[in-house]
Amino acid sequence: xxxxxxxxxxxxxxxxxxxxxxxxxxRHRAISDEDWPQVMIFPEGTCTNRTCLITFKPGAFxxxxxxxxxxxxxxxxxxxxxxxxxxxxxxxxxxxTLCQFHNYCEMEFLPVYNPSQEEKEDxxxxxxxxxxxxxxxxxxxxxxxxxxxxxxMQEARNNNLPPEIGLVEFQNLRLRYGVKVKDVEEVLxxxxxxxxxxxxxVRIQGLARYLHLPPTEATVLQLFSLYDTKKRGxxxxxxxxxxxxxxxxxxxxxASVLRAFKFLNNANHDTDDNIRNSTSNNxxxxxxxxxxxxxxxxxxxxxxxxDKTTSGDDKDDKAEGSSASLSLEKLTETMTGVFGCTTExxxxxxxxxxxxxxxxxxxDEFRSLMDRNGSLVWVxxxxxxxxxxxTREPCHAVVAPAPVQQTSNTKTKIE
Numbered sequence: 001x002x003x004x005x006x007x008x009x010x011x012x013x014x015x016x017x018x019x020x021x022x023x024x025x026x027r028h029r030a031i032s033d034e035d036w037p038q039v040m041i042f043p044e045g046t047c048t049n050r051t052c053l054i055t056f057k058p059g060a061f062x063x064x065x066x067x068x069x070x071x072x073x074x075x076x077x078x079x080x081x082x083x084x085x086x087x088x089x090x091x092x093x094x095x096x097t098l099c100q101f102h103n104y105c106e107m108e109f110l111p112v113y114n115p116s117q118e119e120k121e122d123x124x125x126x127x128x129x130x131x132x133x134x135x136x137x138x139x140x141x142x143x144x145x146x147x148x149x150x151x152x153m154q155e156a157r158n159n160n161l162p163p164e165i166g167l168v169e170f171q172n173l174r175l176r177y178g179v180k181v182k183d184v185e186e187v188l189x190x191x192x193x194x195x196x197x198x199x200x201x202v203r204i205q206g207l208a209r210y211l212h213l214p215p216t217e218a219t220v221l222q223l224f225s226l227y228d229t230k231k232r233g234x235x236x237x238x239x240x241x242x243x244x245x246x247x248x249x250x251x252x253x254x255a256s257v258l259r260a261f262k263f264l265n266n267a268n269h270d271t272d273d274n275i276r277n278s279t280s281n282n283x284x285x286x287x288x289x290x291x292x293x294x295x296x297x298x299x300x301x302x303x304x305x306x307d308k309t310t311s312g313d314d315k316d317d318k319a320e321g322s323s324a325s326l327s328l329e330k331l332t333e334t335m336t337g338v339f340g341c342t343t344e345x346x347x348x349x350x351x352x353x354x355x356x357x358x359x360x361x362x363x364d365e366f367r368s369l370m371d372r373n374g375s376l377v378w379v380x381x382x383x384x385x386x387x388x389x390x391t392r393e394p395c396h397a398v399v400a401p402a403p404v405q406q407t408s409n410t411k412t413k414i415e
Contacts, residue, residue: 009039011059019059027063038068043127046147049082050074053135055146055171056127064120067113069134073106085150086163110137124175144169148181155185156200156237159193165200168238177245184241190372191244192237201234202227211376212349213339219382223248223375244374251381252374254367260380261366265330324363326353338383 009025012018029036043056060067074081080096080103083089088096097103113133119126135142145167152166166188173179195206204224208215215221227235227243235243328350335341335349353361353369361369370377 007037022059023062026060027065030063030065040070043131044147046150047083047085049084049087050140052140053131053138053142054149055144056131057146058123058127061115061119061123061126061130064115064123064126066115067130069110069113069130069137071108071110071134071137073108073138075104075106076100076102085154108137110134144172146171148174151181152184152188155188159189161193161196161198162200165196165237168241173241173245179245186372187241187244188237191375192240196237201236202240203234207375211379212335212345212352213341213379214345217339217379219379219386222382223379248374248378252370252377256377256381257367257370258363259384260370260377261324261326261363263380263384264334265324265326266334325360326362326366327360328354 009022009029010018011022026039026041029039041060043060044054045057046054048054078096078100080093080100083093110133113130115126119129131142148170149167152168152170153163154166156166157163168184170181170184173184174181191210192202195202195210197203197206204221205215207224207227208217208220211220213220224235225231226247227240229239229243328347331350332343332346335346336343341349350361353366355365
């Protein structure tokens with residue numbers, strides 16, 4: 001409570017409305033006729049080791065009012081002022097500071113920065129330009145890390161991976177793809193972590209293991225090559241998340257997921273006749289089959305009578321909604337026949353889908369799972385394309401891995 005005497009403007013990270021309230025408070029104090037003192041703002045939003053300036057939060061720059069940058073230096077022999085999330089705690093740093101006979105601190109007030117009209121309209125541009133001025137005065141570089149990168153580092157540690165893999169420059173990802181840090185945390189925990197080795201890198205074997213497919217499967221190798229842009233034979237989390245957001249996630253649509261579901265449910269891959277349906281109450285007496293012909297879908301009851309016909313162009317495909325289901329037998333037939341998977345691999349894939357051990361996976365459950373496993377949808381779509389295109393090599397063709405050679409500097413090189 002003592003800090004209230006300084007008349008602070010509190011920012012609560014967990015409250016999204018707090019950001020707008022903060023902006024209004026800063027603008028009010030800056031232009032008010034009342035005798036308000038200057039508002040001190042720490043634009044990085046977290047503590048660093050002072051070797052660089054990370055991304056400035058735009059909140060302080062949204063008001064578009066003049067700013068006076070201040071840089072702080074601690075020219076002490078021993079650095080006891082750096083308090084980071086992965087370093088010594090506050091109590092230890094305070095004790096070490098008190099153990100020194102002298103502690104120096106220098107504060108340099110830089111000239112007031114008056115924003116241009118363009119900067120007033122673009123808070124991110126304003127923040128980056130002020131950061132560049134301060135970095136020049138301090139003689140340190142700027143990097144596009146932010147507090148959200150710290151969250152990703154903690155998530156990596158929670159999954160027993162090196163924390164530094166979480167440094168993905170999240171701010172750039174957010175601006176380019178509109179992704180939230182929570183979404184990236186889920187990708188790290190649910191997708192990347194099961195594939196990664198102890199060094200935080202993923203090789204083709206890890207991706208294949210995650211997909212329950214052979215590492216020599218052509219479509220798996222093709223997907224890995226999209227992630228492995230530097231052709232090193234291994235990918236970092238940053239390479240994975242960029243590739244996932246750029247190429248894989250856009251391919252996960254309602255239509256592509258439905259096609260993937262049909263593909264797994266149809267071992268012959270010539271018609272859609274093999275999609276088995278069950279009603280929401282799981283009564284086997286009411287099972288129906290969906291037969292497609294002449295651009296129309298006929299809904300056939302268990303006694304063979306046609307209940308109704310819907311257009312094949314109906315994108316919602318309500319007839320194949322929550323009642324459609326996938327069995328272990330159908331999935332095994334497809335995975336062994338098309339991809340050359342073992343029965344064990346097919347069983348592992350199915351058990352990963354059938355979380356409640358019902359013996360089948362509904363279409364709605366499959367859709368929910370594929371939202372978190374876009375790579376499998378991409379592989380299935382690529383395989384379907386290769387089957388439909390007779391000029392291309394079949395998706396189940398076995399492709400030998402490229403030879404790996406060790407260069408003089410011991411780095412892995414793919415020829």
